[in-house]
Amino acid sequence: MGRSPCCEKSHTNKGAWTKEEDDRLITHIKSHGEGCWRSLPKAAGLLRCGKSCRLRWINYLRPDLKRGNFTEDEDELIIKLHSLLGNKWSLIAGRLPGRTDNEIKNYWNTHIRRKLINRGIDPATHRPITDHHTNNITTTTTTSAANSSPEIGPTTTISFASTTPTAPSTTHHLMIKNEELDQDIKFHINTPDCRKIKNISPENQERCPDLNLELRIGPPHLHHNQSDMVLSSSSYTQQLHHHKLMTGGMNSGGGTICFGCSLGVKNGKECSCTSSLNGNSNGYDFLGLKNGVLDYRSLEMK
DNA sequence: AAACGCAGCAACCGCCTCCCA
DNA sequence: ATGGGAGGCGGTTGCTGCGTT
Known part of the structure; x- marks a missing residue:
C-alpha cells in the first residue's frame, strides 16, 4: 500500500518553470513567508505540486543563493x-x-x-584507487597520562586517523556528557589543511587526507567518589557503543560546549545555542547531533 | 550545415523522518 | 503507542546547450 500522492498530479504543471510562475512564487513567499508547501500552490495561484514549489524556491529562487562557479x-x-x-x-x-x-x-x-x-582517488572512499595497503583508516585507542591533570583526569583517545603523513591541521574540541556514565567525552577533531599539504609534495597531494576524526575520551572532573575509578579504554569504548551519548548542550554542568560553537558556527544554521559555555545547544543538527543526542554510530565512516 | 554524443543542471520521484493528533 | 500528514533528502531522469565529426 503506497502513500497517497502529495498533490493531485493531473492538475499540476511539470517541467521547467516559467518566469510567471517564478514571479508568483517569489511574490507569495515574500508576503507570506516559507512553509505550508502543500497549501502554497493554491494560495499562490500556481498549478504546481507543493514539493515542486519548495524545490524551486530552495534551489533557485532564494535570494541568498550564491550561484556561479565554485571556488x-x-x-x-x-x-x-x-x-x-x-x-x-x-x-x-x-x-x-x-x-x-x-x-x-x-x-x-x-x-x-x-x-x-x-588524482587517483576513489571518490566513494577517498582512498587511492590502486593502493589498497596504505591510507587505511586506523582505529586506535590510547590512554594518555600526559594529558592527566588533577582536574580532568586521564584521557582516552580513539583515533580514526588515516595513515597519511603529518600535515598541518586545525584541531577542534568538543565535550560530550554521558549522563549514564557521568563522564565527559572529549572529541578532538583534526582537520588537515589540504591546501597546505599541496605545498609539501605531489605524493602527499595525492593523499590529501580525509577529515581526521580523533576522539579523545576522558573523565571530566573526577568527582570525589570517582577519583579512584579505573576505566580501561576498551571497556569505555564498549560502553560507548552501547549508549547514546548526551551532548554537553543537554547538560548545564561541567562547562561543556556545543559542537556548533566548537566548530566555529555558533548561532549559524547548525547551531541555535545562545551561549558557547552554558551549553544550550538544543536543535543543533550536525553529524547527527540533532536534539542534543549523539548516536556514536553516526560517526562511522562510510 | 546536419547529426551525433556528451556534459551540466533543473526538476522529479519515492523513501525517510519528524511531528502532532 | 500509533498512524497519518508534511517536509526533507538523496538518487535519478530528462532536457538543453555545446563540442565534435
Missing part, C-alpha cells in the same frame, strides 16, 4: 566534508553558505568525482 576553496571543503559525511548533501550544503544540496550534488557528480579520479 577552489569550496572544492576542497566539499571534498573534505564528503570524506567525512558521505552523500549527506544537505549537511555539506549547510557548511557552504549560498550553496544548495542539489547544486553541490550535481557539482560533485559532474566535476569533483572526475577531479578525484584524475
